[in-house]
Amino acid sequence: xxxxxxxxxxxxxxxxxxxxxxxxxxxxxxxxxxxxxxxxxxxxxxxxxxxxxxxxxxxxxxxxxxxxxxxxxxxxxxxxxxxxxxxxxxxxxxxxxxxxxxxxxxxxxxxxxxxxxxxxxxxxxxxxxxxxxxxxxxxxxxxxxxxxxxxxxxxxxxxxxxxxxxxxxxxxxxxxxxxxxxxxxxxxxxxxxxxxxxxxxxxxxxxxxxxxxxxxxxxxxxxxxxxxxxxxxxxxxxxxxxxxxxxxxxxxxxxxxxxxxxxxxxxxxxxxxxxxxxxxxxxxxxxxxxxxxxxxxxxxxxxxxxxxxxxxxxxxxxxxxxxxxxxxxxxxxxxxxxxxxxxxxxxxxxxxxxxxxxxxxxxxxxxxxxxxxxxxxxxxxxxxxxxxx
Amino acid sequence: xxxxxxxxxxxxxxxxxxxxxxxxxxxxxxxxxxxxxxxxxxxxxxxxxxxxxxxxxxxxxxxxxxxxxxxxxxxxxxxxxxxxxxxxxxxxxxxxxxxxxxxxxxxxxxxxxxxxxxxxxxxxxxxxxxxxxxxxxxxxxxxxxxxxxxxxxxxxxxxxxxxxxxxxxxxxxxxxxxxxxxxxxxxxxxxxxxxxxxxxxxxxxxxxxxxxxxxxxxxxxxxxxxxxxxxxxxxxxxxxxxxxxxxxxxxxxxxxxxxxxxxxxxxxxxxxxxxxxxxxxxxxxxxxxxxxxxxxxxxxxxxxxxxxxxxxxxxxxxxxxxxxxxxxxxxxxxxxxxxxxxxxxxxxxxxxxxxxx
Numbered sequence: 084x085x086x087x088x089x090x091x092x093x094x095x096x097x098x099x100x101x102x103x104x105x106x107x108x109x110x111x112x113x114x115x116x117x118x119x120x121x122x123x124x125x126x127x128x129x130x131x132x133x134x135x136x137x138x139x140x141x142x143x144x145x146x147x148x149x150x151x152x153x154x155x156x157x158x159x160x161x162x163x164x165x166x167x168x169x170x171x172x173x174x175x176x177x178x179x180x181x182x183x184x185x186x187x188x189x190x191x192x193x194x195x196x197x198x199x200x201x202x203x204x205x206x207x208x209x210x211x212x213x214x215x216x217x218x219x220x221x222x223x224x225x226x227x228x229x230x231x232x233x234x235x236x237x238x239x240x241x242x243x244x245x246x247x248x249x250x251x252x253x254x255x256x257x258x259x260x261x262x263x264x265x266x267x268x269x270x271x272x273x274x275x276x277x278x279x280x281x282x283x284x285x286x287x288x289x290x291x292x293x294x295x296x297x298x299x300x301x302x303x304x305x306x307x308x309x310x311x312x313x314x315x316x317x318x319x320x321x322x323x324x325x326x327x328x329x330x331x332x333x334x335x336x337x338x339x340x341x342x343x344x345x346x347x348x349x350x351x352x353x354x355x356x357x358x359x360x361x362x363x364x365x366x367x368x369x370x371x372x373x374x375x376x377x378x379x380x381x382x383x384x385x386x387x388x389x390x391x392x393x394x395x396x397x398x399x400x401x402x403x404x405x406x407x408x409x410x411x412x413x414x415x416x417x418x419x420x421x422x423x424x425x426x427x428x429x430x431x432x433x434x435x436x437x438x439x440x441x442x443x444x445x446x447x448x449x450x451x452x453x454x455x456x457x458x459x460x461x462x463x464x465x466x467x468x469x470x471x472x
Numbered sequence: 473x474x475x476x477x478x479x480x481x482x483x484x485x486x487x488x489x490x491x492x493x494x495x496x497x498x499x500x501x502x503x504x505x506x507x508x509x510x511x512x513x514x515x516x517x518x519x520x521x522x523x524x525x526x527x528x529x530x531x532x533x534x535x536x537x538x539x540x541x542x543x544x545x546x547x548x549x550x551x552x553x554x555x556x557x558x559x560x561x562x563x564x565x566x567x568x569x570x571x572x573x574x575x576x577x578x579x580x581x582x583x584x585x586x587x588x589x590x591x592x593x594x595x596x597x598x599x600x601x602x603x604x605x606x607x608x609x610x611x612x613x614x615x616x617x618x619x620x621x622x623x624x625x626x627x628x629x630x631x632x633x634x635x636x637x638x639x640x641x642x643x644x645x646x647x648x649x650x651x652x653x654x655x656x657x658x659x660x661x662x663x664x665x666x667x668x669x670x671x672x673x674x675x676x677x678x679x680x681x682x683x684x685x686x687x688x689x690x691x692x693x694x695x696x697x698x699x700x701x702x703x704x705x706x707x708x709x710x711x712x713x714x715x716x717x718x719x720x721x722x723x724x725x726x727x728x729x730x731x732x733x734x735x736x737x738x739x740x741x742x743x744x745x746x747x748x749x750x751x752x753x754x755x756x757x758x759x760x761x762x763x764x765x766x767x768x769x770x771x772x773x774x775x776x777x778x779x780x781x782x783x784x785x786x787x788x789x790x791x792x793x794x795x796x797x798x799x800x801x802x803x804x805x806x807x808x809x810x811x812x813x814x815x816x817x818x819x820x821x822x823x824x825x826x827x828x829x
Contacts, residue, residue: 166764213717221742352583376578377581385763386759388761389758390757391756391757392754393754394753394755394771398750401638401772405762405766
């Protein structure tokens with residue numbers, strides 16, 4: 084076998100031969116962790132890295148088959164940082180993945196080689212007060228995939244503890260398994276909203292998170308879910324995803340948009356719950372305005388860290404505003420159960436697929452806001468593999 | 473005059489007038505002879521601007537006052553909770569009783585709430601008068617050991633109780649209260665009663681912090697008016713030896729944008745924040761930090777089911793002593809002087825004495 088060499092943008096012939104080698108699983112060697120690496124100067128390249136070893140006896144090594152892309156991945160590529168997290172040295176991106184277990188540590192009890200799993204890509208310390216109180220998503224030393232300095236999942240293999248792997252139901256392919264991560268985000272958001280039985284919910288933003296929040300809200304018993312966006316096609320799609328009502332926001336004031344939204348959705352007095360999956364100031368203002376007295380507003384989206392915000396309304400309405408950050412105890416498990424029971428169906432959320440070597444094209448696709456969810460197959464994998472394994 | 477009342481007609485314009493003596497209409501009504509009325513920041517706002525949101529009708533005017541104590545002067549035929557002569561605190565907002573908020577224990581959010589001195593329509597007259605009518609379940613008897621001056625403080629104590637309950641303060645917590653006015657001081661006192669272990673009061677005025685230390689024996693912090701919210705938060709923590717995971721709860725009782733932002737910054741991940749102070753309705757707000765730290769931010773509106781009962785209990789059992797908060801008493805006829813005094817920042821709680829016989 085050819086000794087591993089560093090791939091680089093200046094070595095196109097190597098990349099060509101590599102692409103023929105990775106065209107099917109059978110030809111893959113177990114001795115390379117083929118990775119897509121973002122440099123500190125924000126350029127992508129492919130590297131042959133060492134296959135990661137298990138760090139503890141409870142770890143498993145997963146062959147990554149499908150990875151969805153998220154706004155944060157694109158943001159690191161385009162801007163090199165999100166807040167205090169800066170890409171200072173090369174990093175592998177990607178964190179929404181599903182794959183096949185290929186190696187189990189000696190103390191692994193619930194997984195076996197060959198299991199198809201969705202990955203929960205964050206490891207808390209499990210020893211600080213925050214972790215011990217059950218809020219491990221807020222651990223100050225969280226090691227989260229694709230958040231500098233920790234590598235993500237756009238590689239052949241990824242190692243993580245068994246409690247971070249969740250077996251996929253039989254009828255959910257590895258391709259759809261890449262959606263379990265954003266689905267878990269939605270499960271966590273809807274959990275922050277409290278009891279949703281019989282309630283009215285307005286979701287701002289009909290991207291993957293907003294759409295999944297809509298579907299999960301319905302699954303949790305919401306009587307009415309109204310989805311708001313500015314793009315007609317996204318609103319149409321939302322209707323196929325559980326939205327009872329849709330509303331197209333325009334350039335009127337947020338308060339005026341709220342009035343019209345409530346009128347269209349027949350929500351006199353306001354919505355019980357508002358979930359913002361945009362992070363955009365006008366949406367957040369509109370959402371607070373559309374909230375009923377005593378209502379709950381969940382902030383899921385990340386946008387400008389500081390915005391003009393109607394704190395007066397929050398007081399007058401005695402509203403509750405809750406931040407929602409990634410996912411915590413029970414969220415992945417519930418996401419899997421929602422899929423297993425068909426209370427949430429993933430439908431056509433995945434609109435674009437790319438092979439591993441086309442990773443940069445995939446990133447460009449998402450940056451240009453094309454489609455809804457873009458998936459990249461792992462090295463050696465393709466749609467056939469992702470759907471039939 | 474039969475029922476002398478202080479009527480506000482607009483910013484800076486108030487008159488002492490006679491109004492009709494209220495009559496018992498509903499069998500559960502009581503009439504209270506008003507003893508004392510407290511002055512609140514909202515009264516000052518009405519005096520300066522003519523209203524908050526809804527403004528006073530310039531021709532009809534509105535009787536001011538909502539923090540009041542008195543004695544029962546007459547009762548309706550169905551009244552069983554109080555008798556003539558009983559000394560009471562008044563909860564000055566009567567809801568409709570039958571809407572979904574009222575029926576689910578959130579009567580304070582009733583859309584048809586009739587709150588004293590709130591312009592409508594319909595207008596609801598306030599408590600700066602001789603005789604005030606209210607439903608029997610909205611007056612609370614206080615024992616003889618409590619003066620009627622102290623009884624006025626039941627209303628702001630109820631605001632504090634409501635805030636601390638919303639904040640879900642539990643035993644052992646570290647609580648920061650922003651703003652050391654009447655409400656801030658009472659929030660801190662109630663938080664202590666609820667078992668908070670460390671309580672830190674924050675204000676930009678040294679005099680307020682000194683009073684807080686004497687009144688509560690709490691810790692204090694004075695932020696810099698030129699530093700950023702992040703810097704002030706960091707200073708607060710380091711000066712009090714608190715790590716970034718220590719501060720469980722922040723109760724914001726000033727309404728000032730800088731203070732709000734500092735409060736959000738100071739909280740541990742997963743922390744709780746209650747907004748009870750009212751300032752500018754829209755401010756620059758660190759929404760990103762709300763998400764990142766998964767904070768719970770709750771608006772606080774007046775007081776609801778059980779708050780007055782608990783406030784009366786805390787004062788009656790002397791768990792909280794409100795006497796030091798009473799700074800002055802002004803004659804009924806000079807009510808506007810009490811508002812102006814409060815507007816100038818003089819005193820903590822200024823009272824207006826009821827109509828003399």
